[in-house]
Amino acid sequence: MAEWSWPRTLAAVTGLAWRSAPATVLCYVGATLAQAAVPIATAWFTKALLDALNAERGSVLGAALGLAASGLAAGVLPSLSTYANGALGRAVGLRATDRLFAATGKFAGLRYFEDPAFLDRLRLAQQSTTDCHGLLGSAFDVGRAALTVAGFLGALALINPWMAVIVLASLAPALAAQLRLARQYTTMMWQTSPSQRREFFYGQLLTGAQAAKEVRLFGIGGFLRGRMLAERRGVNRAQRRLDLRRLATNGALELLAALVAGGGLVWAGLVAREGRISAGDVVMFIGAVAGTQLGLNTMVHMIAQMAQSLRMFGHYLDVTHAPPDLPVAATARLPALRRGIELRDVWFRYGDDHPWILRGVDLFIPYGGTVALVGLNGAGKSTLVKLLCRFYDPTKGTILWDGVDLRHSDPADLRARISAVFQDHMAYDLSAAENIGLGHLPLIDSGPDIEAAARRAGIHDALVALPRGYRTLLTRLFFSDGDEDSASTGVELSGGQWQRIAIARALLRDGPDLMILDEPSSGLDPEAEHDIHVRMRAGRSGRTGLLISHRLNTVRDADLIVVLKEGRVAERGRHEDLMDLRGPYADLFTLQSAGYVTEHIG
Numbered sequence: 099m100a101e102w103s104w105p106r107t108l109a110a111v112t113g114l115a116w117r118s119a120p121a122t123v124l125c126y127v128g129a130t131l132a133q134a135a136v137p138i139a140t141a142w143f144t145k146a147l148l149d150a151l152n153a154e155r156g157s158v159l160g161a162a163l164g165l166a167a168s169g170l171a172a173g174v175l176p177s178l179s180t181y182a183n184g185a186l187g188r189a190v191g192l193r194a195t196d197r198l199f200a201a202t203g204k205f206a207g208l209r210y211f212e213d214p215a216f217l218d219r220l221r222l223a224q225q226s227t228t229d230c231h232g233l234l235g236s237a238f239d240v241g242r243a244a245l246t247v248a249g250f251l252g253a254l255a256l257i258n259p260w261m262a263v264i265v266l267a268s269l270a271p272a273l274a275a276q277l278r279l280a281r282q283y284t285t286m287m288w289q290t291s292p293s294q295r296r297e298f299f300y301g302q303l304l305t306g307a308q309a310a311k312e313v314r315l316f317g318i319g320g321f322l323r324g325r326m327l328a329e330r331r332g333v334n335r336a337q338r339r340l341d342l343r344r345l346a347t348n349g350a351l352e353l354l355a356a357l358v359a360g361g362g363l364v365w366a367g368l369v370a371r372e373g374r375i376s377a378g379d380v381v382m383f384i385g386a387v388a389g390t391q392l393g394l395n396t397m398v399h400m401i402a403q404m405a406q407s408l409r410m411f412g413h414y415l416d417v418t419h420a421p422p423d424l425p426v427a428a429t430a431r432l433p434a435l436r437r438g439i440e441l442r443d444v445w446f447r448y449g450d451d452h453p454w455i456l457r458g459v460d461l462f463i464p465y466g467g468t469v470a471l472v473g474l475n476g477a478g479k480s481t482l483v484k485l486l487c488r489f490y491d492p493t494k495g496t497i498l499w500d501g502v503d504l505r506h507s508d509p510a511d512l513r514a515r516i517s518a519v520f521q522d523h524m525a526y527d528l529s530a531a532e533n534i535g536l537g538h539l540p541l542i543d544s545g546p547d548i549e550a551a552a553r554r555a556g557i558h559d560a561l562v563a564l565p566r567g568y569r570t571l572l573t574r575l576f577f578s579d580g581d582e583d584s585a586s587t588g589v590e591l592s593g594g595q596w597q598r599i600a601i602a603r604a605l606l607r608d609g610p611d612l613m614i615l616d617e618p619s620s621g622l623d624p625e626a627e628h629d630i631h632v633r634m635r636a637g638r639s640g641r642t643g644l645l646i647s648h649r650l651n652t653v654r655d656a657d658l659i660v661v662l663k664e665g666r667v668a669e670r671g672r673h674e675d676l677m678d679l680r681g682p683y684a685d686l687f688t689l690q691s692a693g694y695v696t697e698h699i700g
């Protein structure tokens with residue numbers, strides 16, 4: 099991914115902050131600048147007061163009032179600045195999160211989401227949205243500290259120019275050391291990111307409902323906890339190493355600062371005794387040395403903090419500026435399907451170093467016909483579905499939709515023409531109506547359409563019988579609003595019922611050009627399976643369909659059955675033709691029917 103320069107990253111954060119909350123930015127800048135002036139004013143008024151008390155020059159009252167005003171500002175400004183910082187953090191965090199998720203939503207395919215390096219980057223990018231405003235805070239703090247330092251250095255130079263030079267020179271090693279620490283920190287974060295993601299994954303397994311059964315039955319809770327803690331210990335070790343380095347570096351830098359300040363003090367004491375400078379000058383000198391050192395120290399720390407945040411924010415910029423995972427040069431509008439979909443010598447692998455999954459597939463799915471895809475596990479059936487939905491483009495070869503190469507189509511256009519029940523369909527922790535409505539957002543509030551889809555999927559009766567009917571939450575993770583005490587607030591459905599919900603979701607989209615059913619009935623009992631296939635056949639009639647199933651009796655009516663074997667089409671034809679061929683399909687079908695016969699006899 100790209101290397102982002104400091105100015106560019108800082109400009110991006112500033113732009114983000116300005117667009118998020120311009121008034122708060124102004125308030126924050128004002129409070130910060132005013133804070134910068136306070137220590138200098140305090141030191142000057144202290145000197146003026148001392149000089150006035152010694153009756154050398156000036157008015158005691160004016161100096162005292164000035165000192166009081168500085169004290170008031172010193173008390174109020176940090177609180178104002180903290181408030182503005184908090185407000186800015188919330189506004190920037192919201193906008194950054196919105197932009198980050200909008201960017202991930204624009205990835206039309208799946209490649210990024212199946213790339214571990216990208217997922218690590220995404221995690222760090224998400225983390226940076228919560229503290230990127232801190233970057234701005236650090237930048238302001240550097241500016242504020244620079245102002246303070248300039249003021250003190252000026253005062254110091256008036257009393258002893260050499261001291262000003264020495265204090266300034268002591269900045270160089272501190273800056274170099276802190277920048278190195280910052281670089282080491284971001285490297286450590288990047289290197290430990292996979293561990294942190296794995297720790298999160300183990301934590302989810304240990305507390306999530308989905309894994310709870312297996313975790314308990316197989317007694318693997320302790321094992322998973324051990325692995326989770328091992329990941330955490332690894333991260334802790336890396337952090338401890340860095341903290342130790344930080345401790346040693348800061349100790350050495352403090353020693354250097356103490357030596358410089360101590361030397362200055364000795365000098366000031368000696369020359370004051372000779373009467374070459376006033377008592378006020380000594381106080382001013384001490385304040386100026388301490389203030390300059392503190393200011394420089396703050397600057398160095400803030401610059402290091404900025405370097406750290408800038409590199410973290412680089413991950414955010416990487417994600418929000420990532421190139422599209424699929425070329426979306428929609429040069430052709432996708433027409434409504436009238437002839438059919440043709441796969442022409444389609445080859446596919448998930449990456450250059452991955453094996454070929456599809457190896458020269460030629461296939462024609464005619465308009466209005468149903469093609470069934472069968473084959474052993476791992477033959478490449480679901481992969482072919484991913485290509486048809488353009489979640490990936492073929493590595494070689496083309497897929498033509500009425501003659502239009504899918505590569506030249508807009509994925510959103512294509513998907514609006516498709517409906518699907520995926521093998522790994524989703525169970526959303528939402529209400530029953532929303533679970534179906536998500537299949538076609540314009541209808542999410544349309545009760546009659548949702549009910550009609552549920553009826554076609556044969557799940558309507560089960561849903562109306564729920565405590566709150568279609569409004570019942572299909573989860574035990576959340577409460578309905580104001581329903582915390584009700585035992586009926588949410589319910590869990592059975593696997594087969596969830597499958598019917600997924601089918602209803604797919605059916606809600608009225609009249610798609612292509613209906614893809616990847617194992618739509620695997621979780622159903624035989625009676626329900628038969629029922630659902632009769633319904634789906636009716637729903638599909640006249641529509642183009644691609645049906646994937648391991649249960650061959652459900653695909654025997656298809657217009658064309660294609661047997662996929664190790665990424666190649668091994669056989670194709672109607673059921674009777676394939677049975678006559680006595681090839682892999684006939685073998686599988688005979689094996690399955692024998693199983694049924696034995697089961698029934700048994």
Ligand SMILES: Nc1ncnc2c1ncn2[C@@H]1O[C@H](COP(=O)(O)OP(=O)(O)OP(=O)(O)O)[C@@H](O)[C@H]1O
Pocket residue numbers: 212448452455473474475476477478479480481482521
């Ligand atoms: N995202 C991925 N990255 C790398 N390899 C993958 C990915 N998804 C699937 N594969 C591999 O592609 C091959 C084909 O998988 P696919 O899911 O297409 O098979 P399938 O025919 O649908 O199998 P099943 O009948 O078990 O559902 C498998 O070897 C699988 O490991």
